[in-house]
Amino acid sequence: MRAAAPLIMPVLAAVLALSVGPPANAQQATPPPPEIAENLQLCASCHGADGKPVVEKVPIISGQHMFYLFTQLKDYRAGRRANDIMAPIAAELSDDQMKALATYFAAQPWPNYSEVASPEDTERAHSLAVEGQCTQCHLGGMLGDSRNPRLNHQKVDYLAQTMSDFRNGVRKNAAAMAAIVKGFSDADIAAMSRYLAGL
Structure with missing residues (x-):
């Protein structure tokens, strides 16, 4: 260093x-x-x-x-x-x-972390995921690939902050994400975050 x-x-x-x-x-x-x-x-x-x-x-x-x-x-x-x-x-x-x-x-194991999404969260997230075509980049199960991060069981507060940052123009290193979440409400982001964290 x-x-x-x-x-x-x-x-x-x-x-x-x-x-x-x-x-x-x-x-x-x-x-x-x-x-x-x-x-x-x-x-x-x-x-x-x-x-x-x-x-x-x-x-x-x-x-x-x-x-x-x-x-x-x-x-x-x-x-x-x-x-x-x-x-x-x-x-x-x-x-x-x-x-x-x-x-x-x-190379390290993903830690044991999960949240519980309500049926309402899941329904809203499914609708948002289909409209936003999330699985085209993050793949089935939201496990990601070499260029796109795993979102499955990611921390809920980090997911919410990240989506908010993309929506609000704070984070600028993934134009596709900014375009997808630009129409998300705070409630959409909260539901999607809980859903992804609980997959």
Whole structure:
């Protein structure tokens, strides 16, 4: 990792202060490469040592698709995706470090997380999914592929925030998503988030 710029050191220090140690999920079959061990400790402070995020509106990344994770890190570094914590962290990562981190997290098991969607949520979400053609990119079961993230059992607060950001023009690195959710109401987003988190 390149030397951290003075401007972002307070941010990194604040995140490290929350650190719960390096990932230690007993189910993990893939040990972390030594060259990213320090990075993983930082990741765990928000995304969780066991794969379950410990900070609100932070996504599950254990078990997510490798190329998608790699692309998001590059987007943070390039300014195509904004986040006060992730952008300065990604700015200090090389392409090789990003690939190593993405490969590591993609190899980990998806944590046990689920929400319960009401019948009303499910009905509304089905209607929105058909109209928005969600499965064309995220595939059956919303499990995604190398370029599109898994949404199945993703955290409900992260899903809601992400759809709101696309709708409101805050997130700009996926034009297709912005077009799909531009007509979603707050109630639509809430229902879809609970449905996806409970699949």
